[in-house]
Amino acid sequence: MLTAYLDCFSGVSGDMLLGALIDSGVPETVLHRVVAALHLDGVTLRVEHPIVQGFAATRVSVVCQHRHDAHHDHHPHRHLAEISALLHRADLSPRVRDTSLAVFTRLAEAEAAVHGTTLNRIHFHEVGAVDALVDIVGTVAGIEALNIGRLICSPLPLTRGWVNCAHGDIPLPGPAVCRLLEGAPVYGEHLEQELVTPTGAALVAELADDFGPMPPIRLTHTGYGAGSLQRADGRPNLLRLLLGQGVEVAEVQQVEVIETHVDDWNPEFWPHVSARLMAEGALDVCLIPMQMKKGRPGFLLRVIADPASRDALTTVLFSETSAIGLRMRREQRITLPRETVSVTTPWGELTAKKIVTPGGTVIAPEYEVCRQVAEAHRVPLREVYAAVERHSSPRQV
Structure with missing residues (x-):
């Protein structure tokens, strides 16, 4: 096109x-x-x-x-x-x-x-x-x-x-x-x-x-x-x-990093804020405890995103947190090739990530998929993870 x-x-x-x-x-x-x-x-x-x-x-x-x-x-x-x-x-x-x-x-x-x-x-x-x-x-x-x-x-x-x-x-x-x-x-x-x-x-x-x-x-x-x-x-x-x-690119190799420090905000809101950030295009988010000025405990809030999503993400941060200022910078990143695959387990077909590393191919379980299976079948989560990881011939989804 x-x-x-x-x-x-x-x-x-x-x-x-x-x-x-x-x-x-x-x-x-x-x-x-x-x-x-x-x-x-x-x-x-x-x-x-x-x-x-x-x-x-x-x-x-x-x-x-x-x-x-x-x-x-x-x-x-x-x-x-x-x-x-x-x-x-x-x-x-x-x-x-x-x-x-x-x-x-x-x-x-x-x-x-x-x-x-x-x-x-x-x-x-x-x-x-x-x-x-x-x-x-x-x-x-x-x-x-x-x-x-x-x-x-x-x-x-x-x-x-x-x-x-x-x-x-x-x-x-x-x-x-x-x-x-x-x-x-x-x-x-x-x-x-x-x-x-x-x-x-x-x-x-x-x-x-x-x-x-x-x-x-x-x-x-x-x-x-x-x-x-x-x-x-x-x-x-x-x-x-x-x-x-x-051209289709598997991963954005130039990312926008958005950060702010907050010491007057309720961290109970973080699950809601992180979900909104991911929905607006964030590639990753994190909340890091830190000691701020005057001895106050606070948090470093960091968002990594496609630069095109910056405006939407800053709107979320200003509306959902007590931040009154944000720092933004462009950074380069390198990522391993990955794709979504389907693997056969005792509980049926489950989706996972196939990652190509310098040392060979790795099958990485998806946490939410495995958690739902563990809860539905009343088995330990680690058993579901192990079943996915030992699968040697995944099918592309």
Whole structure:
């Protein structure tokens, strides 16, 4: 399955997505067909290949010949119903049409919530609607053209300052952007300039399967989409798209270690907390007694996890313990190959771990499985363990 990773180190916008897709191999004809299918009068695309801060990239601009024509008679805005009708009239695949409409609906819902109105009353101003139509439908069509099966997006940078729009000056990050990115990982950027646009936020909110670090892939291509503005801090205003075939890894070899010291928390809650941590993706957890400052007994609470699970795990720790601060670091680990197998015992088929060590293969019993058998058959737990360990020909589960 082809996996795409959006590296949004300088934010995301619709035109940057189009540029990154073309730079990653989408033929320009795909986007030109989108414009033709939408029947947008006087709208064309301009595709350029600039060098941005030393990086070769692709920039896509939507050119509307009526933008500066004061005498051109046109409707000042489009409502969601008009966008829907336009998409259904267009010669688009069902997937492109339906996904594009889902993006527009997300955008309309966010705008309606921000402005305190209803979904049917919110409107898209025409210049913005034309750009958004091409950006949204073109991005969805480009993803379909590349046959991307999974899209992961990096955390997004949010800035401060002000930006002018149809409603006047609004603070950054834009209110609609904040609404669209609820639940997504974001971080602050010391820049008074818009990096994440509402169209870009709506696209990643709808299209991304997940947010976080780059997943394991066999990298095949990298593309760069150039933004229309230069960053005030001189950094390259680019969106990077990395493509590759997803690869399965038996174990995460880079882990996040999360720790905290607590001396005012009831350790009776630990079984509940540890269960919640494991359910949220922790690979291992432990609670270690220790002597803290002022002679108080306390605990070191440590969690080892896939880095992608960090946000969920920190939420559990802050909500379920008395911790007011956490330490986090990345560490490397090495693990032995393992798989789940089935072994035959006097009490039936039981699951166990088959571990390949430098000294040979080891069959390791699963505690909960063996405990349940011992209780059900009223036999010592050690006998169940011994029966599993001496089995020499396990079957893979």
